[in-house]
Amino acid sequence: MNPFTTLRRHLSPAQINFYFSIICFFSPPVLGSLVSIAFNAGGVWSVMLLAAKRRRFNIDRPMLTLTMAIYAYCATMVLASIVNGTLAADLRLFLPLITFLLFPISYSTWSITEKTTLARIAILASAAACFGALAIAIVQYHWLGTRAEGGAGNAIVFATVTCLAVMLCLAGALSGIETRWKLLVLAATAGTVAIVYSGSRMIWVAVPITGIVVLLINRRRFAGASVARFLAIGLVAAVVIAAIGSRVILDRADFLVSDWDALNANGDHSTALGLRVAMWEIGVHAFREMPIFGHGISASRALMKQALQDQFGVQQTLSHFHNGFLTALVQAGLLGALALASIFIVAAWNAARTLRFSADPLERFGATVILVAVITYLIAGMTGMLIGHDILDATLMVFLVSGTYLASGRTVTPIGKSAPAMSPHASPQP
Structure with a gap:
């Protein structure tokens, strides 16, 4: 029997969403690609439910504008291949775009979940993910002698998704949605230590920046008497993180100086560092050659591999230029880069x-989820991948949808x- 059919017979739609949401928020740092498998499988199943009229398509204006931006990016990637005559070669490389195309479908299915329930799942599952991330990081760094990669198998990806989990813990503690703030502060500290163990320097930059944004969003909740206590807690956490991660921080700083x-x-x-500089030089030159439509995905990868060998004597096969927007510029030209930027601009605009206009804690928490994702991805994407990795793509959609x-x-x-209609800025009662 189909496992989805068995699941549907034993669980209500709300219960299925409950467990699905736990998987989506817990798995990125700890179980890696499970988030991609779950999100894409859930999206395909939702398509079937919508086709069978067992779910209704939920269209809100913010969701619609974001969908248009996401679909525009996917269209520019296909258009670049058509213009360059590489459509056949790029077909298999378009498969990751399915994750983005599922955005409105997953949104419609996820929006049957009560907002309070979803927010608390996101917070508590992220807390569990932070503790799991630290446990794995300790094993990988101290016992295996490698940079912490978590369940992602990639230190940068692991650090990126763990940063998101840390910020959800912090946002949950400050918003008042979850009362167990001490647990959340401890989880955020654990997650931050795991990020330090990853050795991902750009995420070390992202953590304080996104943390300050979360603090500013929730500044109204601070009473004068609580500021001193909060600062004390933050100072203690910072000292603990610095003490535990001092060796990693110094080692990574030495590597950067040595590379320079x-x-x-x-x-x-x-x-x-040298490899990144080489890729950026190659990418800028390739963009100047085809500035409007780019070279297409497969041609861009072949171009980079050949240029690295010919110009720099480096034999590497890489899928991106270690800068998200430069990769988009080479693959799909200005159209692709602008379309990619529009996703983050529209998402940030919706959140802002x-x-x-809203003082509702749940709505402000949702806006925080969006901004945390936007800021973290943009900072990480400056010297790494913005999108194009299954875990990063699925996690981005999870955060933008929810x-x-x-x-x-x-x-x-x-x-x-049946249920009463709700205004766009109304939240259900718990």
């Missing part, structure tokens, strides 16, 4: 609008059940 010296003194492009729904969506019920 090797690049400047000897023109060595075989180091992590909610924060400006954040948009919580911030400005309306709750609907499955077909066959």
Whole structure:
């Protein structure tokens, strides 16, 4: 029997969403690609439910504008291949775009979940993910002698998704949605230590920046008497993190200085920093050659591999240029880069609008979820991947779907059940 059919017979739609949401928020740091499998499988199953009229399509204005931006990006990637005559070669490389195309489908299914329930799941599952991330990081760093990669198998990806989990813990503690703030502060500290163990320097930058944004969003909740206590807690957490991670921090700083010296003194492009500089030079030149539509996905990868070998004597096969927007520029030209930027601009605009006009804790938490994702991805994407990795793509969609729904969506019920209509800025009672 089909496992989805068995699941549907034993669980209600709300219960299925409950467990699905736990998987989506817990698995990125700990279980890696499970979030991609779950999100995509859930999206395909939702398509079947919508086709069978067992779910209703939920269209809100913020969701619609974000969908248009996401679909525009997917269209530019296909258009670039058509213009360059590489459509056949790129077909298999379009498969990751399915994750983005499922955005409105998953939104419609996820919005049958009560907002309070979804927010608490996101917070508590993220807390569990932070503790799991630290446990794995300790094993990988101290016992295996490697940078912490979590369940992702990639240190940068692991650090990125763990940063998101840390910020949800912090937002949950400050928003008042979850009363166990001490547990959340402890979880955020554990997650931050795991990020330190990853050695991902750009995420070390992202953590304080996103943390400050979360603090600013929730500044109204601070009474004068609580500021001193909060600062004390933050100071203690910072001291603990610095003490535990001092060796990692110093080692990574030494590597950066060493790479810089090797690049400047000897023109060595075989180091992590040197390789990035080489890829950026190749990418800028490739963009100038095809500025409007780009080279297409497969041609861009072949171009980079050949240029690294010919110009820098480095033999590497890489799928991206270690800068998200430069990758988009080379693959799909200005059209692709602008379409990619529009996803983050529209998402941030939706969040900012909610924060400006709404005082509802759930809606403000949803806006925080969006901004945390936008800021973290943009910072990480400056020297790494912005999108194009299954875990990063699925996690981004999880945060944009849930954040948009919580911030400005309306709750609907499955077909066959009735519920009063809700305004875009109304939240259900717990």
